[in-house]
Amino acid sequence: MSGRVLVGVKRVIDYAVKIRVKPDHTGVVTDGVKHSMNPFCEIAVEEAVKLKEKKLIKEVVAVSCGPQQSQETIRTALAMGADRGIHVEVSGKDYESLGPLQVSKILAALAKSEEAQLVILGKQAIDDDCNQTGQMTAALLDWPQGTFASEVSLEEGKVKVVREIDGGLETIRINTPAVLTADLRLNTPRYATLPNIMKAKKKKITNVKPADLGVDLTSRLEVLSVDEPPQRQAGIKVETVEDLVSKLKEVGKV
Amino acid sequence: MAVVGPLSRIARLGRNICQNHRLIFNKISQRRGIASCIDPSHGLSDEQKEFQKVAFDFAANEMSPHMAEWDQKEVFPVETMRKAAQLGFGGIYVQPDVGGSGLSRLDTSIIFEALSTGCASTTAYISIHNMCAWMIDTFGNVDQREKFCPDLCSMEKFASYCLTEPGSGSDAASLLTSAQKKGDHYILNGSKAFISGGGDTDVYVVMCRTGGKGPKGISCLVVEKGTPGLSFGKKEKKVGWNSQPTRAVIFEDCAVPVANRLGEEGQGFSIAMKGLNGGRINIASCSLGAAHACVLLARDHLLVRKQFGETLANSQFLQFKLAEMATKLVTSRLLVRDAATALQQNRSDAVTLCSMAKLFATDECFNICNQALQMHGGYGYLKDYAVQQFVRDIRVHQILEGTNEVMRMIISRNLLTES
Numbered sequence: 202m203s204g205r206v207l208v209g210v211k212r213v214i215d216y217a218v219k220i221r222v223k224p225d226h227t228g229v230v231t232d233g234v235k236h237s238m239n240p241f242c243e244i245a246v247e248e249a250v251k252l253k254e255k256k257l258i259k260e261v262v263a264v265s266c267g268p269q270q271s272q273e274t275i276r277t278a279l280a281m282g283a284d285r286g287i288h289v290e291v292s293g294k295d296y297e298s299l300g301p302l303q304v305s306k307i308l309a310a311l312a313k314s315e316e317a318q319l320v321i322l323g324k325q326a327i328d329d330d331c332n333q334t335g336q337m338t339a340a341l342l343d344w345p346q347g348t349f350a351s352e353v354s355l356e357e358g359k360v361k362v363v364r365e366i367d368g369g370l371e372t373i374r375i376n377t378p379a380v381l382t383a384d385l386r387l388n389t390p391r392y393a394t395l396p397n398i399m400k401a402k403k404k405k406i407t408n409v410k411p412a413d414l415g416v417d418l419t420s421r422l423e424v425l426s427v428d429e430p431p432q433r434q435a436g437i438k439v440e441t442v443e444d445l446v447s448k449l450k451e452v453g454k455v
Numbered sequence: 456m457a458v459v460g461p462l463s464r465i466a467r468l469g470r471n472i473c474q475n476h477r478l479i480f481n482k483i484s485q486r487r488g489i490a491s492c493i494d495p496s497h498g499l500s501d502e503q504k505e506f507q508k509v510a511f512d513f514a515a516n517e518m519s520p521h522m523a524e525w526d527q528k529e530v531f532p533v534e535t536m537r538k539a540a541q542l543g544f545g546g547i548y549v550q551p552d553v554g555g556s557g558l559s560r561l562d563t564s565i566i567f568e569a570l571s572t573g574c575a576s577t578t579a580y581i582s583i584h585n586m587c588a589w590m591i592d593t594f595g596n597v598d599q600r601e602k603f604c605p606d607l608c609s610m611e612k613f614a615s616y617c618l619t620e621p622g623s624g625s626d627a628a629s630l631l632t633s634a635q636k637k638g639d640h641y642i643l644n645g646s647k648a649f650i651s652g653g654g655d656t657d658v659y660v661v662m663c664r665t666g667g668k669g670p671k672g673i674s675c676l677v678v679e680k681g682t683p684g685l686s687f688g689k690k691e692k693k694v695g696w697n698s699q700p701t702r703a704v705i706f707e708d709c710a711v712p713v714a715n716r717l718g719e720e721g722q723g724f725s726i727a728m729k730g731l732n733g734g735r736i737n738i739a740s741c742s743l744g745a746a747h748a749c750v751l752l753a754r755d756h757l758l759v760r761k762q763f764g765e766t767l768a769n770s771q772f773l774q775f776k777l778a779e780m781a782t783k784l785v786t787s788r789l790l791v792r793d794a795a796t797a798l799q800q801n802r803s804d805a806v807t808l809c810s811m812a813k814l815f816a817t818d819e820c821f822n823i824c825n826q827a828l829q830m831h832g833g834y835g836y837l838k839d840y841a842v843q844q845f846v847r848d849i850r851v852h853q854i855l856e857g858t859n860e861v862m863r864m865i866i867s868r869n870l871l872t873e874s
Contacts, residue, residue, distance in 0.1 A: 273501060273504070276501060276505060392509050392513055393505065393508075394543050395543030395544070395558065398502060398505045401505075
């Protein structure tokens with residue numbers, strides 16, 4: 202096995218920012234807004250770096266798809282311990298319509314060309330909450346998937362994954378190469394240290410175009426509008442349980 | 456049934472808020488609602504932004520949640536500071552060969568500014584510790600650097616800077632602590648006042664008199680805790696800076712090896728002042744961070760608090776006040792960062808610029824924090840709200856590391872002694 206792990210990192214609006222919808226309702230305001238690495242992607246990077254520190258894998262490659270600024274996100278991954286980065290340049294209209302389908306095609310192509318043993322992604326991005334990229338990537342590669350991972354153990358030719366599911370925890374054993382997606386409790390991402398940030402400057406980031414990977418970026422989706430959630434209405438107090446039930450029936454909830 | 460009255464009043468209040476919510480939303484929808492004009496990452500290199508991000512994350516996760524407790528219980532947060540040291544914050548501008556991070560003064564300012572948003576008092580101590588580590592790194596010989604710096608950079612050991620005495624504050628060069636040479640030791644007698652970390656720290660960088668009067672008679676000695684003759688006064692009760700203990704440091708026939716002298720005899724005052732140039736930028740940077748945090752706290756409060764039927768954010772007076780606070784913050788930051796760059800490059804105006812930056816930033820940032828407290832109204836006076844702690848913590852920045860009056864002396868002297 203190559204001992205190489207591909208980690209996808211996405212640049213998203215920082216979780217602490219108050220989101221504003223654009224006046225034309227085509228999306229949210231991103232200009233001048235603080236961006237950072239998707240928190241689940243941080244957990245994915247941390248897991249990959251941990252595997253390398255345990256000497257179970259040899260190289261961690263951080264990948265990001267997006268405009269020039271995505272390189273900042275790759276640098277953060279390098280500062281956390283990734284060995285090198287790949288920046289897949291996508292900008293303008295292509296970037297606006299970039300979604301899980303396109304990204305998974307890109308990741309699948311890279312996983313093949315890099316001969317990755319594992320692809321580790323965050324379970325979902327906090328901007329679109331799709332929770333699709335990992336699963337789609339696995340399907341395109343015809344690889345097994347261990348999603349919502351809260352524990353990962355590498356074994357000879359296999360990986361044991363404890364998954365967080367609605368009913369509790371499910372443990373599966375799948376063959377490598379495989380795609381894993383990181384859930385919240387998988388680990389606590391480390392802070393980059395000042396020396397590592399400086400070392401990261403010397404690590405290499407290769408630029409790649411989606412066309413080079415033979416990926417078609419056309420979106421199958423069209424965003425019709427983006428709106429704020431409806432204003433929260435005041436509640437009403439009722440006197441009896443019967444009143445409550447009839448009110449609920451009125452509104453059609455029951 | 457006595458509870459129904461207040462409950463229905465709250466329900467009516469709730470309805471009012473919901474009805475007015477639409478009104479407020481329309482008025483502020485034109486605003487981007489993002490405090491990007493005071494974003495401290497503007498103009499920084501990608502690498503500096505990374506440093507800043509780590510410092511901000513550390514401040515938000517490891518310091519902010521404990522800031523009030525550290526103040527109230529007067530905790531010296533050794534474990535948290537050691538975590539910070541693991542990230543490289545123990546000797547930020549100390550050279551890497553002895554465990555430091557080897558960064559520039561500007562990088563350092565950026566880092567302290569970000570850390571200070573989590574706890575200004577703790578960050579200020581970390582900056583003093585850094586200053587001491589740098590003094591040993593820069594003026595120490597090979598043995599001294601190897602003996603002291605690695606432990607200071609990892610914060611295995613903590614440091615204190617000892618210049619001020621009960622009888623000499625602003626007139627630092629008139630210090631009286633004597634160091635008489637006896638064989639291969641100096642015998643120290645005297646006391647230092649207001650020493651940050653005093654009693655809890657391990658390494659004391661002490662300015663003492665080995666020669667005649669005035670600055671040229673002063674040398675710099677490194678004194679280790681546990682040396683016989685070294686004792687401490689009571690822990691002072693302070694208005695702020697409560698996450699660092701402050702004590703008098705007392706020398707009674709305390710024998711310190713000559714091998715612990717940094718530089719030559721008579722060089723001590725110069726070493727002390729050079730340390731303070733950087734220290735002043737660091738302290739000013741701590742004030743910047745506190746002011747930044749307070750502007751955001753004030754902004755958030757203005758958006759939430761309603762009086763006279765609308766949020767405070769709709770009051771033109773408060774909007775203008777907030778704008779002034781933001782402008783003063785950015786001005787202060789620019790001056791501090793330029794001073795940091797000047798010091799790094801050893802520019803001829805570095806010393807006066809550091810004094811100007813310390814003077815301006817500490818004064819303006821205190822005013823910003825104080826104004827933010829005012830905007831909180833009565834709530835600003837409660838210890839449940841962080842703004843009062845920032846005010847109390849950075850008030851002392853106008854006094855120590857050279858009072859702002861001494862800063863004026865340095866600046867006016869530069870102008871008036873030009874022929």
